[in-house]
Amino acid sequence: MPIFFIVTNDGDQPISIMNMQITLTTGRGSKLTPVGTDDLYRRLSNPQAKTDTNNPLPFPHKVKGGVTKQQMDEIESSQFAAKAVEPHTTQAGFFYLDVTDLNSPLRGATVDISGVNDAKGNELLFFEIPMDKYLSAPRNP
Secondary structure, three states: OEEEEEEEEOOOOOEEOOOOEEEEEOOOOOEEOOOOHHHHHHHHHOOEEOOOOOOOOOOOOOEEOOOOHHHHHHHHHHEOOOOEEOOOEEEEEEEEOOOOOOOOOOOOOEEEEEEEEOOOOOEEEEEEEEOHHHHOOOOOO
């Protein structure tokens, strides 16, 4: 599940998000953190090796599936990768969460964000964003 994340710094000092931690806590108490690029590639490629059961030797087999170079580039450019947000600027990108085995992962869920620091290293705020409003938002026809 992609989550589009935007950080705007309206202040006069840069803010550091190098130590930022993001956790989605579901209504049932499961805690999910964003998956890394390599995990995302593995989940998207769904490799399926064709094995020859008649051959007793473990020869390498061609894996079908995989992620194309174009898909890799799109993932790299869309991910949230900023380490700081300069004064009067905005940084944005996606975080990806694996919700494969969860039923209604956003119902009663919150996204918790910590580790946002000022230029001196002091933690600014802890954010808790409820996701229920997203579920009740009007859909465009």
